Amino acid sequence: MTLDQRIAKPIQTAKIEFWAATAIFVFAIFSLSTSDEPYRWDFEEVGIHYRFYKHHFWPQLIRYTLLYLGFLLLNFQIIPKLMQKERAALYALLLLVLYVGYSFIAGVLDTYTKSYLINWYYPGEQDYDLIFQDSFRHTLFLLLLVGIYTFIKYSGLYLLSNATAISARYKFVNRETLTAFIIWMVSVFVLMVFDIDQDITVTLGILSLSALALYCGAYYYLIPNALRSKKPLRKYLLVSLLVVILAYLPVTFLLLPFFHDEDNAFGLSFFNSLFQLVVAAPFIWFLFRRQMKGREEMVVLKKELGTTSANLDFLRSQINPHFLFNALNTLYGTALQEKGERTAQGIQMLGDMMRFMLHENHQQKILLSREIEYMRNYIDLQLLRTSASPNIAIETKIDDVVGDKYIAPMLLIPFIENAFKHGISLKHRSWIRISLHSEQDKVYFDVYNSKQKKSEQDPEKDASGIGLANVRQRLNLLYPERHELIIRDTPEEFFVHLTLQL
Numbered sequence: 001m002t003l004d005q006r007i008a009k010p011i012q013t014a015k016i017e018f019w020a021a022t023a024i025f026v027f028a029i030f031s032l033s034t035s036d037e038p039y040r041w042d043f044e045e046v047g048i049h050y051r052f053y054k055h056h057f058w059p060q061l062i063r064y065t066l067l068y069l070g071f072l073l074l075n076f077q078i079i080p081k082l083m084q085k086e087r088a089a090l091y092a093l094l095l096l097v098l099y100v101g102y103s104f105i106a107g108v109l110d111t112y113t114k115s116y117l118i119n120w121y122y123p124g125e126q127d128y129d130l131i132f133q134d135s136f137r138h139t140l141f142l143l144l145l146v147g148i149y150t151f152i153k154y155s156g157l158y159l160l161s162n163a164t165a166i167s168a169r170y171k172f173v174n175r176e177t178l179t180a181f182i183i184w185m186v187s188v189f190v191l192m193v194f195d196i197d198q199d200i201t202v203t204l205g206i207l208s209l210s211a212l213a214l215y216c217g218a219y220y221y222l223i224p225n226a227l228r229s230k231k232p233l234r235k236y237l238l239v240s241l242l243v244v245i246l247a248y249l250p251v252t253f254l255l256l257p258f259f260h261d262e263d264n265a266f267g268l269s270f271f272n273s274l275f276q277l278v279v280a281a282p283f284i285w286f287l288f289r290r291q292m293k294g295r296e297e298m299v300v301l302k303k304e305l306g307t308t309s310a311n312l313d314f315l316r317s318q319i320n321p322h323f324l325f326n327a328l329n330t331l332y333g334t335a336l337q338e339k340g341e342r343t344a345q346g347i348q349m350l351g352d353m354m355r356f357m358l359h360e361n362h363q364q365k366i367l368l369s370r371e372i373e374y375m376r377n378y379i380d381l382q383l384l385r386t387s388a389s390p391n392i393a394i395e396t397k398i399d400d401v402v403g404d405k406y407i408a409p410m411l412l413i414p415f416i417e418n419a420f421k422h423g424i425s426l427k428h429r430s431w432i433r434i435s436l437h438s439e440q441d442k443v444y445f446d447v448y449n450s451k452q453k454k455s456e457q458d459p460e461k462d463a464s465g466i467g468l469a470n471v472r473q474r475l476n477l478l479y480p481e482r483h484e485l486i487i488r489d490t491p492e493e494f495f496v497h498l499t500l501q502l
Contacts (some may be wrong), residue, residue: 013157017075018186025068031200042116059109067142070102074146099139107135145192150389151153152185180215184208202258203268206251211270211280217243218284233285244273367404368438368502372398375413379434380421392424394433401438405502408478412436414471415447415496423449425493443500451494 043050078098081091110131111118118127186207191201218240226236252269259265379396386392419432432449468487475483483499488494 013153014076016183017153018072020183021068021071021075024187025064026190028064029061032057032064038115041206048116054114055115059112063106063109066102066105068097071146073098075150078113079146079150086126099143103136103139104132106139106484107132110135149198156181156185180212184212198258199264202255203271206255206268206272207275210247210251210276214240214243214276214280215284218281219288223285223288236285237277241277244277244281248273264323338385343364363409366409367401368405368407368443369401371407371409371412372401372436374410375377375416375436378413378416382424386424386426389426390428395431395433397435399437405438405441406455407443407500407502408474411471411474411478411500412445412498414468415445415498419447419449419494425452428452441502443502445496445498445500447494449494451490451492 039055040050041054052250074095078091078095082088084093111128114131117131157251158303184205188201190206191204222239223232223236223242226232226239229235248269251264251272254264255265259268376398379394383394386394416434419434424430430450430452432447434448435444435446437444472485475485479500484497484499486495486497488496
């Protein structure tokens, strides 16, 4: 698989991106509505009366909305089309229009948010030129950030597609860890794009990154080692406390470049340590235990599935000798009636049935048309025995199947076999009616037959048979809640109706 093929299938990524961008957009609007009055001093210094909604809230609301919609358009339409070289000229032109349009609108908005830069006593074109030039430069910077994001995203998808190979080399790096890291990078990036307050961006970034690092360490080292002790939760929390304490100073030094005041860096690092110990560590423990429970349930399900498969194979093995026995009895009776021609025809039919049982009976699903072909062979084989008797009436109405429809093999034939076994007598009046109709993904199957008393000399007089019991079990195993089986049994007749959802 080539790189292009690996990165061309961001199926689940699109949903994650959309909801992450939407959540950050909502957060940005919320922070905008609860923020203080920025730049008030700059406005008052030049003698302009500062109005929160006019000079900050409404311009920023429009800016955030345009950024959100522009990101969706770029990320889900323009960039994918350009990468696939699909109508590249058209989408390149659309990108240029988007760049110029947003730059101009952002410049107009800046005349409100940065109106303190304009000399209102001697206003000139130079003031506006500076604002609009800055707007175009800032938009170009945003496009550069989108390019960086695109690189991060597709690199992440490439890593996820090779997660198995990476995990084999680095145990703590798996698909979930890579996904979480990619989401972290995307979230921090979008916070920067929306120009959220630096303190908020740094706080969210360090809290989530520390939690991700603790997750990796806890899942593959701390919790497995703690489970070997008598009190695993207490040991895990104590070791987590030690890790958090040791990480306090490194995190502080990592935060120092982002703050002018050292106290803020130390304070945020302490809050981060407290958050990891009180919130992240217990939550990671809960996730790990839940995953372990899920794995245990999966093992139990696999064992049950293995038992079910073995039971199903056993049921199939019961069917084959049963049908072969009845088919041979039919050929034996035919051979007694005539000298050879019909017997040869019967043997050919039996050969086709044997090939079916050997090659297709052990498959999970076969074409419904093949199952019907097998049924017709079986009925024709029985007709060799009964066609000479005027007291026996066999009626069949089996529709041909259109399209590729699949069914479990040897599922319908036991009902027909049961009808010939218990409903036919060469001495008494008897009848069988068989119908099969297929409509879309449903099969309607009916078998209606007379019942005959067995003679005292019949070797199977007291045999209970396994055909119907077998098919009941198979229906329950293979089509749970997808079939309806109705059986009406009286001293004179036997009726079966099966509705099957394929």
